[in-house]
Amino acid sequence: MQFAYTPRLAELKERAAGLTAKIMPYEEECEAQNGLTPEALAAIRDEVLASGLQAINMPVEWGGAGLTVLEQVVVQEELGKLTGALWDTVWRPANCLRAATPEQRSRYLLPGIQGRCRDAVAITEADAGSDPSGIRTTAVPDGDGYVINGEKWFVTVGDAADFLIVLANVQPSGAPTLFLVDKDTPGVSVTRTPRYTHTFVYEHPEFRFEDVRVGSGAVLGEVGQGYELTRDWFTEERLMIGARTIGAAERALRLATDWAGDRVQGGEPLINRQLIQGMLADSVVDITTNRAFTHQVAWEFTEGGDRKLLHARAATVKLAASEASNRVVDRCQQIFGGRGYMRDQPVERLWRELRVDRIWEGTSEIQRLVIANEITKRGLDGLLSFATVD
Ligand SMILES: Cc1cc2nc3c(=O)[nH]c(=O)nc-3n(C[C@H](O)[C@H](O)[C@H](O)COP(=O)(O)OP(=O)(O)OC[C@H]3O[C@@H](n4cnc5c(N)ncnc54)[C@H](O)[C@@H]3O)c2cc1C
Incomplete structure (x- = not known):
């Protein structure tokens, strides 16, 4: 067993940290204005391209960075330190777009990889969240294409996206299918842009699709392949969430530790108080154990293996890391006291986000x-054992 960064991983981590440092100065503007100006987003785009960390999940021959799942985790952990979800300005087209036909690839994916166009994924509906089989959006065959009707909720990046990846049931059988729908197609409209707990650099609007006509070339993958394509995407995305939340927790813990060293109450720096030390120690435990496990499972993905087992392993990562990181940012906020409740404090933003x-x-x-x-x-067995290699 080897638990160390290779030179390649160390270089990627450093590069991702460098990009994170370039984006971090935009955090306060993002928080104050609930987003960034087109000029700021353009400046970040240039930094992303200069770093070579655009579309890290897409092959080099298409213009992506072509990173393995483990390499992506290393990058995402650094980007996760950003507040305002500024990690999402470092674009990664949805993995399911790999199923694009050559025509769809040149129209949607290649510009997406270059940062010239963005996708948003529209699966969830008012009555279909955890159970997507409850979706009511339909696609009725009509001539050479389909007519889509329905509503979608929580469409992240829906405001900035150029096209939507929409899950709809193809009639009459109800086969769940993904469609690529240009946002400016007649019949596509935004019904509401709700406010959420977090500040996010983009919005999560709700969309209505009213008699939206698309050609047969709008189907992503096969008719009926909708769940399969989204499941694969969710699986890897869950590892990235694990990585980002760990990065966020590390940033919060570093800030809280520095603060505990400086802040004197009752004649002693906070860091000398055992109740504070306990919170710091518990946070170290939460971060280090989850970091190791997230990297382990990301390595297993990179080595390949049984997709069903990896799906469950990724669920273990997402559950453990997101819950642990929430505990860490909550403790760190507590250590900051009233200052931890102020929005100009990054720990407060991480706690909300x-x-x-x-x-x-x-x-x-x-x-x-x-x-x-x-x-x-x-x-x-698969959940509890280590993989073995020759
Ligand atoms: C900020 C934000 C951004 C999002 N972005 C996107 C996006 O880009 N695209 C997209 O399609 N969706 C998006 N979503 C939707 C998100 O994936 C769903 O909110 C999530 O899957 C939960 O669905 P739900 O909100 O309908 O809750 P529900 O499914 O109604 O669940 C409510 C509660 O019941 C629990 N529950 C549900 N089923 C069970 C069960 N079988 N057993 C026990 N407990 C259960 C849940 O865990 C939860 O606690 C986003 C959501 C948010 C908040």
Whole structure:
């Protein structure tokens, strides 16, 4: 066993840290204005391209950085330190776009990889969240294409996106299918842009699709392949959430530790108080154990293996890391006292922003169900053992 960065991973980590440092100065503007100006976003885009960390999940031959899952985790951990979800300005087109036809690839994916166009994923509906089989959006075959009707909620980056990846049931059989829908297609409209707990550099609007006509070339993958394509994407995305939340927790802990060293109450620096030391120590435990496990499972993805088991392993990572990181930022906020409740304090922003990591891409309860499903169907062995290599 080797638990160390290779020179390649160390270089990537340093490069990601450098990009994170370049984006960090935009945090306060993002918080104050609930987003960034087009000029600021353009400046960040230039930094992303200069770093070579654009579309890290896409192959080099298409213009992406072509990183393995483990390498992506190393990068995402650094970017996760950013508040305002500024990590999302470092674009990664949805993995399911790898299923694009050559025509779809040149129209959507290649510009997306270059940072010239963005996708947003529209699966969730008012009555279909944890259970996407409850979606009511339909695609009715019509001539050479389809007519889509329905509503979608929580569409992250829906304001900045140029096209949407929409899950709809193709009639009459109800086959769940992904469609690539240009946002300016007649019949596509934004019904509401709600405010959320966190500040996020983009919005999560709700969309209505009213008699939206698309050609047969809008189908991503095959008709009926909708769940399969989204499941694969969710699986890797859950590791990235694990990585980002750990990075966020590390930033919060470093800030809280410095503060505890400086802040004197009752004649002693806080860091000399055992109740404070306990919070710092528990946070070190939460970060280090989850960092190691996230890297372990990311390595297993990179080595390849049984997708069903990896799905459950990724659920374990997401559940453990997001819950642990929420505990860390909560403790760090406590150490800052009243100052930890002020929005100009990065720890306060991280505390608000990490909450959603227990909800999106499958809630903590859904991750438990995925793990339990693996236990009941195939037993504990795959979940509990280390992989072996020759
Ligand atoms: C900020 C934000 C951004 C998002 N971005 C996107 C996006 O870009 N695209 C997209 O499609 N979706 C997006 N989502 C939606 C997100 O994936 C869903 O909110 C999430 O999957 C939960 O669905 P729900 O909100 O309908 O809650 P529900 O499914 O109604 O769940 C409510 C509660 O019941 C629990 N629960 C549900 N089923 C079970 C069960 N079987 N057993 C036990 N407990 C259960 C849940 O864990 C939760 O605690 C986003 C959500 C948020 C908040």
